[in-house]
Amino acid sequence: MNDKSISLLCGIIFGIGLVISGMTNPEKVIGFLSIAHNWDASLIFVMGGAVITAGPFFYFFRNKEFSALGDKINLPAKQNIDKKLILGSSLFGVGWGLVGLCPGPAISALATFDPITVVFLLSMAAGVLVKKNTIK
Amino acid sequence: MNNFTPFSALLGGIIIGLSVVFYFYSTGRLAGISGIFENAMSGTSKRLSNLAFLLGLVIGPLIYFNFIASTPVAFNITHSYLLIIPGGFLVGFGTRLGGGCTSGHGICGIGRLSVNSIIATGIFVAVGMVTVTILQQFGVYL
Numbered sequence: 001m002n003d004k005s006i007s008l009l010c011g012i013i014f015g016i017g018l019v020i021s022g023m024t025n026p027e028k029v030i031g032f033l034s035i036a037h038n039w040d041a042s043l044i045f046v047m048g049g050a051v052i053t054a055g056p057f058f059y060f061f062r063n064k065e066f067s068a069l070g071d072k073i074n075l076p077a078k079q080n081i082d083k084k085l086i087l088g089s090s091l092f093g094v095g096w097g098l099v100g101l102c103p104g105p106a107i108s109a110l111a112t113f114d115p116i117t118v119v120f121l122l123s124m125a126a127g128v129l130v131k132k133n134t135i136k
Numbered sequence: 137m138n139n140f141t142p143f144s145a146l147l148g149g150i151i152i153g154l155s156v157v158f159y160f161y162s163t164g165r166l167a168g169i170s171g172i173f174e175n176a177m178s179g180t181s182k183r184l185s186n187l188a189f190l191l192g193l194v195i196g197p198l199i200y201f202n203f204i205a206s207t208p209v210a211f212n213i214t215h216s217y218l219l220i221i222p223g224g225f226l227v228g229f230g231t232r233l234g235g236g237c238t239s240g241h242g243i244c245g246i247g248r249l250s251v252n253s254i255i256a257t258g259i260f261v262a263v264g265m266v267t268v269t270i271l272q273q274f275g276v277y278l
Contacts, residue, residue, distance in 0.1 A: 006162045007185040011192020012199065013155040014167065014239075019197045019209060021148020022141060023238075027212035030277050031139060033261075033268040037278070042145040047242050049149025050156065054247040057157040062248075067164030075166070075248070076235075081255055088234025089241070089256040093263025095226030097271065098219045102238040103231060104169040106224070107190050111197035112211045119217070120224040127228025128174050135233065 003069055015108045021046040024108045026100030033097050084135075095127075156243055159189075168240020169193070170231035219276070234260070 001009075022028040023046055031040035067073055079085075096102055101109060101120060109117040159167045163185070176186040201209055214220065231237040234256055236245060241260075245253020271277050 001162075003163055003182065003185045004188045006159070008188040008192045008195075010155045010159040010162075010167065011189035012196040013158070013192075014152055014189075015193040015196020016200050016204070017148045017151030017153075017155060017196075018193070019148070019200045019205075020151060021145050023148070024197060025210045025212060026214070027210065028139070030268055033264040034272065034277065035265040036269050037272055040139050040141075042139070042141045045142045045145035046149040046152070047238075047246070049146040050153035050243040051149075051247045053150045053153025054156045054160075054243060055249075058160070058244075058248045061161065064164075067160075068162045069164070071164045073164035076250070078250075079252060081252055084233050085235060085252060085256055086259060088230045088232070089259035090230070090234075090263045091226045092230030092234055092237065093260035094267050095223045095228075095230055096238075096260060097264040097267025098223035098226070099214060101213070101223070102169075102227060103173055104193060104237070104239050106227070107169070107173070107193045108197045109211065109213070110194045111201065114211065114213065116213060116215050116220060120220050123221045123224025124173075124228035125177060127225040127230070128170070128177065128232050129228075130225075131229045131232040132174065132178060 003071075006069070014104065015111075017050075018105055018108050021049075023102075024105040026105075026109075029096070029100035029102075029105075033100070152239075152243065153247075156239070156247070160244075166240060166244040168236050168244055170228075170237040171240055173228075174232055214276075230260075 018024050032043040106120055156167045172186045172189050176190050241253040241256040268277055
């Protein structure tokens with residue numbers, strides 16, 4: 001298998017996981033963010049399940065230099081916590097709360113054929129491009 | 137707590153975790169979707185692979201809806217452009233400024249015990265909760 005087919009396969013598995021977890025339903029996400037009213041804690045189990053599954057492997061592979069396909073592994077370097085991290089994550093939190101979609105589920109939601117998901121994705125693409133072209 | 141679904145949430149999370157591990161082991165890259173999305177749009181390296189991952193994110197649910205699910209899968213989203221357009225823009229802008237989203241920081245980053253990612257995740261979850269609580273004061277999302 002090459003890089004493209006593995007990426008496709010991982011995307012498919014990831015997308016199935018998202019749907020089963022409930023993350024692709026904005027109503028479910030809003031229920032999780034609704035801490036003061038009928039809180040639905042389910043999504044803690046999504047992140048918990050994913051982290052507990054992936055964490056030990058990341059630890060086990062922590063000194064790996066090359067991937068199975070032979071590419072050099074470049075993990076994000078340790079950085080100081082800066083204004084960008086804080087401001088960016090805050091703005092993301094506002095957007096997430098407004099609609100209940102984060103990037104992965106926003107793309108998977110195209111599978112519902114609801115045209116509003118295209119509007120959301122175009123707005124998200126605009127945000128990515130504005131950031132890329134204004135802030136280094 | 138209404139609609140509490142810990143088992144399907146956990147199962148979905150484990151499947152997502154397996155995808156993240158297999159992707160990292162095979163390609164050496166982290167499955168942070170906001171980064172994959174940016175790279176698929178405007179990247180120079182591995183652009184087709186990133187596009188393939190995004191295509192998979194759409195195909196996976198289609199497979200699930202058509203061949204696996206025994207009942208229709210719920211999908212309820214606001215249709216107010218006042219929420220959708222600024223919401224989408226802030227998700228795109230914010231995740232790239234903050235260096236990751238729910239998958240990049242929330243799963244890969246926390247899985248690697250990155251302090252930055254733990255803080256980023258705490259911030260976007262807390263701000264998301266404040267945002268929804270404020271919207272509820274105005275009669276949205278009750």
